[in-house]
Amino acid sequence: MNFENYQKWIQERLIPNLPTNSVVVIDNAPYHNVQANRAPTSSSRKSEMTKWLSERNIPHSESMLKPQLYTLIKLYKPQHKTFKIDSILANAGHSGHSALRLPPYHPDLNPIELIWSQLKGRVAKRNVNFSMSEVTKLVTEECNAITEEDWRSCCNHTRKIEEAYMEREPLLDVMSEEIVIHLGRDSSSETSESDYSCSEIESDGSLSGVENP
Template structure:
């Protein structure tokens, strides 16, 4: 259970890599049986990623530096949007996940859902229905 803050009513503002890793190590791993045929399916929440790729708002130099560091080809005279398109098409290849490393060292099998595939991540559909149900019945703007 995670109690949402009062300012947003949503846990997303409070969840980060530190809190998530603490929950994994103190709660999940202690209660998850180690068996070779078990797989932990994980989504692609932003707080799972150890090294983040530049965003559309990053500086041109930041994007160029990232592309050079990863050995991804590009033209020096590309504009920021063109550089970002290259980054977007390659960033999943270079994503690093501290969580995956920790789970694999503990003998767990990890399967990552591809980004933006709600058909494979049905909890998103369920959460959308639950939130809509609450919105439709919450006439006093009080979560209780």
């Protein structure tokens, strides 16, 4: 999958079937998060930096070095990222859809992951010929067999997981605070051998000013 195919699917297959003001849940696949008017990075070519600045009428000179140009870019680039898919959804006629992005590495918060797992399991049970044409046929049949109740069950399961995360969040906040405090106390109260300078250690390995028994 790439952004071009994903964009085509969004515009031709998804948006026409969405109720007005829908919220589209999106994960962090690269083709979901293609940025609109992305600002150059510190590793971008100098020509890309000057082009970006010129398009925005930001004063600069061709004699400036890349670090200087990038300093200007950081000053003027938008504070928040904008994504192409978000704009497509928001400007879809009079519908006005919005995108909700899941936190990274949290597929358990996406109901479609449960549906996808069920779909793969059903196809695997029926796939005896192992041919691409047969797999395509089975996938189509099993997609059509997914019911409203299947979706409702998966959404309810995901909602329970989300509620469990929210219940644990205050406890995690307290625990992380305690860990930081304890580590701070240990590092300030304990004295390591490296705290003594070489001049304080005698040739026999004892500390100067400390009598050996």
